[in-house]
Amino acid sequence: EAQVTQNPRYLITVTGKKLTVTCSQNMNHEYMSWYRQDPGLGLRQIYYSMNVEVTDKGDVPEGYKVSRKEKRNFPLILESPSPNQTSLYFCASSLGLGKNTGELFFGEGSRLTVL
Amino acid sequence: GEDVEQSLFLSVREGDSSVINCTYTDSSSTYLYWYKQEPGAGLQLLTYIFSNMDMKQDQRLTVLLNKKDKHLSLRIADTQTGDSAIYFCAESPGDAGNMLTFGGGTRLMVKP
Numbered sequence: 001e002a003q004v005t006q007n008p009r010y011l012i013t014v015t016g017k018k019l020t021v022t023c024s025q026n027m028n029h030e031y032m033s034w035y036r037q038d039p040g041l042g043l044r045q046i047y048y049s050m051n052v053e054v055t056d057k058g059d060v061p062e063g064y065k066v067s068r069k070e071k072r073n074f075p076l077i078l079e080s081p082s083p084n085q086t087s088l089y090f091c092a093s094s095l096g097l098g099k100n101t102g103e104l105f106f107g108e109g110s111r112l113t114v115l
Numbered sequence: 116g117e118d119v120e121q122s123l124f125l126s127v128r129e130g131d132s133s134v135i136n137c138t139y140t141d142s143s144s145t146y147l148y149w150y151k152q153e154p155g156a157g158l159q160l161l162t163y164i165f166s167n168m169d170m171k172q173d174q175r176l177t178v179l180l181n182k183k184d185k186h187l188s189l190r191i192a193d194t195q196t197g198d199s200a201i202y203f204c205a206e207s208p209g210d211a212g213n214m215l216t217f218g219g220g221t222r223l224m225v226k227p
Contacts, residue, residue: 004157035217040123042203042219043158090157102146102207102215106157 002027006091006107013081014115021076021110023091030096032074033058033104034066036087043090049074050096081114088112119218121204126224133191135221137204140185144206147180148215149189152201161189161202191223199225 004025013019025032033048035058045058049068063085065077074093078085088111092104118140127133139147145166150158164171164178164187171178177190191198204218 040219043217045214048214092157102148102163103160104150104158104215106159108155108157 002105004091004093004105004107006089006110008110009108010111012113012115015082016080019078019081019112021078021089021091021112023074023076023107024072025074025091025093025105026072027093027095027105028071029093029105030071031094032068033092033094034064034074034076035090035092036060037090037109038087046076046089078112081112083114086112086114119204119206119216121202121218121221123219124222124224126226127194129194129196129225129227131194133189133194133198133223133225135189135191135202135204135223137187137189137218138185139187139204139206139216139218141206141208141216142185143208144185146207147178147187148205148207149176149178149187150203150205150217152203152220154200158203194223194225196225196227199223 007022030051034046035043037043044060046064047066049055090109091107094104120138148163149161151161152158175192179188201220201222203220205215207215
């Protein structure tokens with residue numbers, strides 16, 4: 001089954017404790033992206049990747065890192081989480097530049113709480 | 116930068132039509148989308164429209180695009196309780212990969 005898988009789905013952590021949210025897709029998609037969803041603000045893009053070893057900042061990259069060593073995986077790293085990073089995070093993937101109509105396939109979300 | 120605006124909330128009765136509106140600012144938008152988010156789930160693409168189209172119909176869904184006014188709407192005919200969800204409008208310039216800009220989402224509540 002074609003899917004985008006995120007882990008963990010739920011996480012409560014404390015300020016400053018490094019964490020990684022993993023994202024994996026099995027559709028051989030070139031493009032992957034991370035979003036955060038906050039009430040009243042909709043979806044805001046954190047980072048995206050056009051292909052392996054190619055990553056770029058989205059609208060709200062501060063406090064986050066990403067890597068794209070393999071095509072299928074795109075982990076989101078919070079080196080020193082702070083309470084303002086409490087949010088619902090979505091990973092998404094798509095075929096790639098000029099290859100489709102832009103349909104993004106989303107994971108089920110990871111709800112992160114930073115105390 | 117690009118901006119996409121939606122109203123926050125819409126309430127309708129079961130069986131009525133729902134119309135969710137969206138405005139955007141990027142005149143170079145090539146594709147415009149409607150995504151649906153059900154409780155506890157990620158977003159799923161409902162439908163999309165190319166910028167050279169005025170209307171697209173898909174079963175109970177009708178998308179209208181007024182490019183001059185940069186206004187997009189989604190009409191759901193015979194709205195059902197299962198249509199209760201958050202609906203996101205999004206736009207893409209098309210030539211910039213899949214860099215979608217999303218609106219804030221409209222929460223549709225369908226009352227029995």
